[in-house]
Amino acid sequence: MSSKTSRHVLSILVEDRFGELARIVGLFSGRGFNIDTIAVNKTLDPRFSRAVLTTRGDDQIIEQIIKQLHKLVRVRKVHHMTDEKHIERELCLVTVRAAAPKAREDLERIINLVGARVIAYSPTAFTVELSAPSKEVENFLELLRPLGIKDLCRSATIALARPGDDKTSNIGENAA
Amino acid sequence: MRGARIVCESLLCEGVDALFGYPGGAILHVYDELHKLDGKLNHVLVRHEQGAIHAAEGYARSTGKVGVCLVTSGPGATNVVTGLQDAMMDSIPLVVLTGQVPTTMIGNDAFQEADVVGITRPCTKYNYLVRDVSELASVIKEAFYLARSGRPGPVLVDLPKDVTAAEHPFSYPESVDLPSYKPTVTGHPKQIKKAIKLIESSERTVLYIGGGVVNANATDEIIELAERLNLPVTPTLMGLGAFPSGHDQSLGMLGMHGTYTANMAMAEAEVIVNIGARFDDRVTGRLDCFAKKAKFIHVDIDPTSINKNVIVDVPIIGDAKTVTRQLLDALPDAPPPERKEWWGILRDWQKRFPLSFKDRTDCIAPQRMMKEIAEITRGEDICATDVGQHQMWAAQYYPVKHGRSWLTSGGLGTMGYGLPAAMGAAVGNPDRRVLCITGDGSFQMCIQELATCVHEGLDVKVLIMNNNFLGMVRQWQELFYSRRYSEVGMKYFPDFVKIAEAYGATGLRAEKPEELHEILEKGLNTPGVVVMDIIVTKEANVYPMIPAGAAHYELVLEPEDDGEEPEPRELA
Ligand SMILES: Cc1ncc(C[n+]2csc(CCOP(=O)(O)OP(=O)(O)O)c2C)c(N)n1
Numbered sequence: 012m013s014s015k016t017s018r019h020v021l022s023i024l025v026e027d028r029f030g031e032l033a034r035i036v037g038l039f040s041g042r043g044f045n046i047d048t049i050a051v052n053k054t055l056d057p058r059f060s061r062a063v064l065t066t067r068g069d070d071q072i073i074e075q076i077i078k079q080l081h082k083l084v085r086v087r088k089v090h091h092m093t094d095e096k097h098i099e100r101e102l103c104l105v106t107v108r109a110a111a112p113k114a115r116e117d118l119e120r121i122i123n124l125v126g127a128r129v130i131a132y133s134p135t136a137f138t139v140e141l142s143a144p145s146k147e148v149e150n151f152l153e154l155l156r157p158l159g160i161k162d163l164c165r166s167a168t169i170a171l172a173r174p175g176d177d178k179t180s181n182i183g184e185n186a187a
Numbered sequence: 188m189r190g191a192r193i194v195c196e197s198l199l200c201e202g203v204d205a206l207f208g209y210p211g212g213a214i215l216h217v218y219d220e221l222h223k224l225d226g227k228l229n230h231v232l233v234r235h236e237q238g239a240i241h242a243a244e245g246y247a248r249s250t251g252k253v254g255v256c257l258v259t260s261g262p263g264a265t266n267v268v269t270g271l272q273d274a275m276m277d278s279i280p281l282v283v284l285t286g287q288v289p290t291t292m293i294g295n296d297a298f299q300e301a302d303v304v305g306i307t308r309p310c311t312k313y314n315y316l317v318r319d320v321s322e323l324a325s326v327i328k329e330a331f332y333l334a335r336s337g338r339p340g341p342v343l344v345d346l347p348k349d350v351t352a353a354e355h356p357f358s359y360p361e362s363v364d365l366p367s368y369k370p371t372v373t374g375h376p377k378q379i380k381k382a383i384k385l386i387e388s389s390e391r392t393v394l395y396i397g398g399g400v401v402n403a404n405a406t407d408e409i410i411e412l413a414e415r416l417n418l419p420v421t422p423t424l425m426g427l428g429a430f431p432s433g434h435d436q437s438l439g440m441l442g443m444h445g446t447y448t449a450n451m452a453m454a455e456a457e458v459i460v461n462i463g464a465r466f467d468d469r470v471t472g473r474l475d476c477f478a479k480k481a482k483f484i485h486v487d488i489d490p491t492s493i494n495k496n497v498i499v500d501v502p503i504i505g506d507a508k509t510v511t512r513q514l515l516d517a518l519p520d521a522p523p524p525e526r527k528e529w530w531g532i533l534r535d536w537q538k539r540f541p542l543s544f545k546d547r548t549d550c551i552a553p554q555r556m557m558k559e560i561a562e563i564t565r566g567e568d569i570c571a572t573d574v575g576q577h578q579m580w581a582a583q584y585y586p587v588k589h590g591r592s593w594l595t596s597g598g599l600g601t602m603g604y605g606l607p608a609a610m611g612a613a614v615g616n617p618d619r620r621v622l623c624i625t626g627d628g629s630f631q632m633c634i635q636e637l638a639t640c641v642h643e644g645l646d647v648k649v650l651i652m653n654n655n656f657l658g659m660v661r662q663w664q665e666l667f668y669s670r671r672y673s674e675v676g677m678k679y680f681p682d683f684v685k686i687a688e689a690y691g692a693t694g695l696r697a698e699k700p701e702e703l704h705e706i707l708e709k710g711l712n713t714p715g716v717v718v719m720d721i722i723v724t725k726e727a728n729v730y731p732m733i734p735a736g737a738a739h740y741e742l743v744l745e746p747e748d749d750g751e752e753p754e755p756r757e758l759a
Contacts, residue, residue, distance in 0.1 A: 025367075026367055029316070030308075033308065037309055058366075075495060078491040081490065082489070084312070084313045084333060084365065084367065085367050087366065
């Protein structure tokens with residue numbers, strides 16, 4: 012088994028009950044595993060929620076994490092998305108200073124280049140939204156940095172199997 | 188029906204015949220119903236909630252049933268936390284019912300409120316806060332099911348006072364609705380085949396068994412497997428009694444204080460068949476040196492135990508009894524292999540490096556005390572231990588004859604476990620004598636349960652290996668801290684004979700080797716609760732010993748030297 016640390020995306024189908032998220036999070040903190048991001052929301056099946064979690068570790072740690080998650084009494088399924096063809100997205104909201112016309116031009120060029128859009132503005136600043144894989148969000152922020160980032164909020168990553176490769180389905184238990 | 192009554196009726200439906208508990212405000216409704224039931228539910232009033240939960244553990248381990256505990260909110264609940272973690276680590280099935288402040292007051296820092304579900308989440312297999320009386324019966328049903336199925340463990344049910352006061356019709360569900368919980372019982376046939384092939388390919392094979400064999404009641408299957416394959420068997424501390432220690436093929440316990448032969452067998456084995464054990468660090472020692480020559484087959488009900496510490500060649504997820512039966516069925520019909528070369532080596536080690544100690548005439552050697560106990564009882568009794576040197580000597584010398592008759596805190600190493608665990612076992616096995624081998628330190632951690640034992644008229648024999656020290660810690664300070672004895676002196680205090688008498692038990696003491704046999708004979712054959720204070724060598728060490736983090740082949744045997752007590756040291 013390789014001992015190389017890499018990033019992993021896990022998609023967890025869990026019964027929608029009081030306290031279950033705390034069990035998942037507690038499992039990570041209690042065993043010294045990392046959570047980089049976690050996103051939780053409903054599925055089409057009201058009995059289940061979906062948690063998408065990104066973490067890092069070598070193969071043995073990931074195997075242990077997946078088994079420990081499976082062992083939780085209310086966890087129905089755990090998919091290792093990194094093993095499958097999948098799509099990832101993170102939502103990023105960022106406010107950039109752009110008072111001078113030159114700055115606005117630069118901003119506009121960057122926005123068009125990456126496919127972001129302005130969702131709010133004031134005379135001196137613009138709030139921009141980008142939905143993209145985490146890596147691209149990082150690059151985008153690098154491009155904006157010289158303009159002056161005033162405020163920033165990033166969501167957790169969510170993930171979905173690619174159509175045609177959808178061993179996983181996000182709509183809930185029956186379709187899974 | 189009132190919620191509190193639903194709790195009691197549910198316990199009756201589960202066939203609960205003993206309940207260890209301590210009352211308080213938030214659980215009063217349930218205690219009121221117990222009173223109305225007029226003894227139909229057998230409640231044992233302990234003297235501290237820690238005693239209740241260890242008693243429930245001893246009861247569960249010795250009977251195979253789920254142990255049940257009933258305590259109040261806040262301090263009552265926090266007092267059982269040690270026992271929950273203990274049961275979690277040793278896979279003991281428990282249902283622990285805790286009172287809670289009314290749902291309307293939860294989160295308000297109400298009197299005797301604690302976030303019990305939050306506190307106990309990592310030390311239970313599962314836990315519940317019951318928010319509505321309508322869920323009560325099904326939650327209790329699920330709790331028992333979860334506690335005893337799969338890898339057993341403790342389940343806690345938090346009962347707000349308004350829920351136990353509320354009315355609801357009672358019907359106990361027939362089945363549980365746990366769609367995500369499906370423990371694997373039967374081993375995968377492909378893995379069984381692979382395992383058989385691996386076993387057949389090797390001469391130097393060892394069968395390494397753990398507490399999973401006890402939990403699955405798989406002793407008969409294990410004996411059959413060992414005999415049909417002529418395998419040497421070594422149990423872990425938790426697996427003692429799962430294979431008769433008097434059996435010719437037993438190598439004795441392995442691990443930090445295991446026998447030379449058991450540990451060397453692991454170091455030299457080509458194939459290790461692990462059934463129901465978990466490659467604990469007290470067994471493997473230094474991981475990168477552990478059993479370097481071996482391929483591994485690992486049978487465990489808990490997938491997370493597999494490849495956790497040791498990467499194995501043939502993992503088999505399933506119940507120890509079912510999988511061992513599958514292995515037996517898949518074995519070709521052939522006479523047991525001779526393994527002449529392997530047994531030759533093992534027998535030679537056994538002869539050259541048996542468990543040994545220097546007997547003494549000036550004081551009672553602790554191993555001598557254990558040998559005498561072994562002789563008098565012949566290993567027929569249930570034996571509970573506390574934690575420390577005495578625990579290891581008991582493990583080495585007590586010849587556990589029957590399954591479910593060895594009670595010890597293995598994973599957590601909880602001092603204070605012994606007496607209440609013995610008490611719980613005595614409640615569950617009224618026809619058997621129960622020993623509690625303890626130390627002068629450990630005994631004082633739950634000494635108050637003497638009152639419960641006497642009050643309940645139990646047949647519990649407490650044997651204190653009184654070395655005037657927190658012996659195991661002293662041993663480490665001797666060996667690894669140049670004999671700087673920091674805060675380990677017990678100063679022969681208090682007088683345990685007087686303590687026993689004050690509690691209404693019989694107290695006896697032996698100080699000289701020539702008194703030992705007679706006092707043990709007398710104490711073990713005196714009915715009721717007897718405390719035997721046996722004054723042993725002050726500074727004896729447990730050997731063999733694999734120092735923490737060392738490899739099996741670095742095992743240290745009893746040094747040849749002295750025979751004399753070292754110069755006394757001024758105690759800090
Ligand atoms: C609750 C708890 N506290 C501390 C320890 C650490 N500890 C392990 S063994 C030991 C000494 C036990 O002394 P004693 O009961 O007298 O037994 P002996 O080793 O002398 O046989 C201690 C303090 C422990 N295992 N459990």
